[in-house]
Amino acid sequence: MDTRVSETKEAKRIPQRVLIGKVGLDGHDRGAKYVAHILRDGGYEVIYTGIRRTPKQIVETAIQEDVAVIGLSLLSGAHKRLLQQVMDLLKERDASDIVVIAGGSIPSADIPDLKAMGIAEVFRPGVSSQSILETFASLVKARRPAA
Amino acid sequence: MTNDTQDLVEQVRAGTSQRVRATARLMSLVENYPERIPEFLVGAADWPQARMVIGLTGPPGCGKSVLADRLIRAFRTRNPHNSIGVIAVDPSSPFTGGAFLGDRLRMMRHASDPNVFIRSAATRGHIGGLLLGIKAFIRVLGLAGCRTVLIETVGVGQNETEIVDVADLVVVAIAPGHGDAVQLLKCGLMEVGDIFVVNKGDCEGAAQLYAQLLAVLRLNANGQGRRGADSCLVSALHGRGVEELVDLLEKRAADSEEAWRSRRRQTMVDDVKEAVLEEARQRLSRRLGTGPLATKDFTRILRGEITVPGFVDELLQQLTGTGEVKDHHGGG
Numbered sequence: 001m002d003t004r005v006s007e008t009k010e011a012k013r014i015p016q017r018v019l020i021g022k023v024g025l026d027g028h029d030r031g032a033k034y035v036a037h038i039l040r041d042g043g044y045e046v047i048y049t050g051i052r053r054t055p056k057q058i059v060e061t062a063i064q065e066d067v068a069v070i071g072l073s074l075l076s077g078a079h080k081r082l083l084q085q086v087m088d089l090l091k092e093r094d095a096s097d098i099v100v101i102a103g104g105s106i107p108s109a110d111i112p113d114l115k116a117m118g119i120a121e122v123f124r125p126g127v128s129s130q131s132i133l134e135t136f137a138s139l140v141k142a143r144r145p146a147a
Numbered sequence: 148m149t150n151d152t153q154d155l156v157e158q159v160r161a162g163t164s165q166r167v168r169a170t171a172r173l174m175s176l177v178e179n180y181p182e183r184i185p186e187f188l189v190g191a192a193d194w195p196q197a198r199m200v201i202g203l204t205g206p207p208g209c210g211k212s213v214l215a216d217r218l219i220r221a222f223r224t225r226n227p228h229n230s231i232g233v234i235a236v237d238p239s240s241p242f243t244g245g246a247f248l249g250d251r252l253r254m255m256r257h258a259s260d261p262n263v264f265i266r267s268a269a270t271r272g273h274i275g276g277l278l279l280g281i282k283a284f285i286r287v288l289g290l291a292g293c294r295t296v297l298i299e300t301v302g303v304g305q306n307e308t309e310i311v312d313v314a315d316l317v318v319v320a321i322a323p324g325h326g327d328a329v330q331l332l333k334c335g336l337m338e339v340g341d342i343f344v345v346n347k348g349d350c351e352g353a354a355q356l357y358a359q360l361l362a363v364l365r366l367n368a369n370g371q372g373r374r375g376a377d378s379c380l381v382s383a384l385h386g387r388g389v390e391e392l393v394d395l396l397e398k399r400a401a402d403s404e405e406a407w408r409s410r411r412r413q414t415m416v417d418d419v420k421e422a423v424l425e426e427a428r429q430r431l432s433r434r435l436g437t438g439p440l441a442t443k444d445f446t447r448i449l450r451g452e453i454t455v456p457g458f459v460d461e462l463l464q465q466l467t468g469t470g471e472v473k474d475h476h477g478g479g
Contacts, residue, residue, distance in 0.1 A: 014179045015244050015269070040245040045269045050252040057258035061251065064264055066171035094165065 016140050018069040019062050021049030023086065026076035031104060031125075035071060038129045039136065055085035063095055068140050074104040080113060087118050099139050103127075148190040152176060152183070156194075159290050167264070170291040174266055177280035177287070182429070185422035187283030188415065196289040196411070197232070197296040199400045202314030204276065204336070207302025209322040210346040212253035214383040215299050219257050221393045222295055230262040232288030235299045236277055239269040246270075250299055264291060275309030276300040282313060282418065306335040312414070315407040316399055318392075320344045321360070323352030328359040337363070340376050342395050348382035434466055 020036040022029060029051050036046045047065050049058065062070050074082060083102055090096050102114060103123035111122050121135050148156070155176075158169035177187060201218075203211050215233060222231050235250035246269035257263040266284065273279045277300055288296050300310050310317055319340030321331075324347075331337055343364065345357040357380045364376050377395045381388035435441055447453050453461070 015239070015246070015271070017175075036247060040240070040247045041243055043243045043245045045239070045246045045248060045267075047248045047267050048252055049255055049258075053255060054259070057255055060167075060258050061255070061265075063167055064171050065251075065267055066168075066175045093168075095168065 015043055015045045016069075016136075017045045017047065017065060017067045018071060018136070019047045019049060019058070019065060019067045020071045020073075021053050021058060021061075022051045022073050023053050023055055023058055023082045024074060024076045024078050025052060026074070027051050028075050029073070031075070032071075032073040035073070035103065035123075035132060038132055039071075042133045042136070044136070055082060055089055058086060059089040059093060059095070062090075062098055063093060067098060068143055069099045069101060069136060071101045071103065074102060074106065077105075079104070079106050080110060083114060083119055084117055097143065099143055101135070101139070148186045149183070152186055156290065159287075162292075166291065170264060170287060171266070173287045173290075174268075174280075174284055177283040178268065178271070178278070181279050182425075184280050184283050185418075185425065187280070187286050188418040189422055191286045191290070192415075194286055194290045195292065197285065198294050198404065199396070199407075200285055200296045200298065200313070200315045201396060202298045202300065202310035202317040203320065204300040204303050204307075204310050204317065204339070205320035205344075205346075206304070206322075206325055206336075209302070209320050209325070210383045211299050211302070211320050212250040214320055214344065214346055214381065214389075215250070215297055216254045216256070217383050217386060217389045218297060218393065218396075219254060219263055221389055223257075223260065223262065225393070226294070228262075229294040230264065230292050231295045231297065232291065232293035233263070233265040233297045233299070234281065234284050234288070235265065235267050236281075236301050237267065237269060238301050239271050241272070244271075264288065264293060270301060274307075276303045276307030277309050277313060285313070303336060305333055308335055308339045311339045315403070315410075316341050316396065318342045318344055318396075320346045321356070322347040323350050323356045328356075328363070331359055331363045341399060342392070343376055343378040344388075344392060345378070345380050346383050348380045348387060349385055353380065353382075430466060431462060434462060 018039060020032055020039070022032050036048050039046050047067060049061055058070060058072065072083065072086065079102060086100060090098060099120045100118065101121045101123065102119050106122055106124060108124065114122055120139050123132060155169045155173050158165050159173065177184060203215055205211050212235065219231055219233065233254065237246055237248045237250060239246045248267035248269060251265055251267050254265055257265065268278045270278055281298070285296050298310065298314055300307065317339050319336060322345065343360055345353055345360055347353055360378055364378055367375065379388050379391045379395065381392055383389065444458065448455060448458055
């Protein structure tokens, strides 16, 4: 059997798994649900974890679910501290190959700091669904899973 | 068993810090490469297995996930040293292939409990309320040391009853507000429960539904030789009736553990049969090939030059004749 051909077929067919949720204390989940909906319709398997989760809950869930991407929505203003905790825990668990994306009311002045800590992308209010899908697709494609 | 699978299996067995990741990756292999499922059934004869595999099924929105959350908590409290694995299945879109997996949301308080492993899964086109690789998933959770496995099916209608073949014990949850007592007489879902739960016991109509359920179950028990179903009235949201349900589950496990083990041995034989048939199907399919040559073959049948059974005879002879499986049409 020509495995090369069948592998490309597989790659097309296998849905990517992503986690969408919120960390910290704000309870506004409209944005997170909107993104989950867009990704669902874009062919992703979205594990939706809801509001008010701790960084540890998010990281353990991401590992058990073997997701390629974690997307976290934050509107509380505590994004730097919470995202740093998520990144630290991922490193601690040898899971830094999982891509982390943030979204929500995050001041653009904070974006360089977030990128420096390893956040792959930051979506601010008003981003188009097309742009979200394109960003997820390119990040998933570029991801190199740990051996 | 292929090398990468074997490596992951060893990591899970050895209980290294990578155990959880390796367990999750094995499950992804099962999901992403269905052709490798037999490795997890046939090649896993010496893996430890769960003591009890519980199937939790019922219509959408009847509270299965909240009930699952309560069951996890009850099992963890009763047996603090035992691990529990949960497989929560939700449907894939037949249009986009995407899925919204929202069961786990109700169980998030267990996310940092190292003795609870929860995996959400999409059906990916599989019919029956589960995913294709469900049995392999159960074996992987057994390997990871789970004593109890809880499977939450997709929200079912009336006829998704595959869970019976997969679980030792089936809990059917129903809730008030989904029709009158006539629904309880319909075939399918109402035939598969070992334990029936009326959930949302705090809601209007629950007591009446429970009374109707008891009447129907009594009729069932009269008509059949097998053990009648148990039942209980639960409010998963408020945690009422959950301990009674766990008592029922534990009692069933104590009574039937031996029977379950022998049934699993029997189904392993069936799994091998499935794996053999699948391999044969794939070989025949490759031999048949695609493209103009296959079309030529089929045209012979359409013209009446050869019958379907006659053609299959030819195909099988070609296979055994070469003893080799090469894609003879594909030029590979």
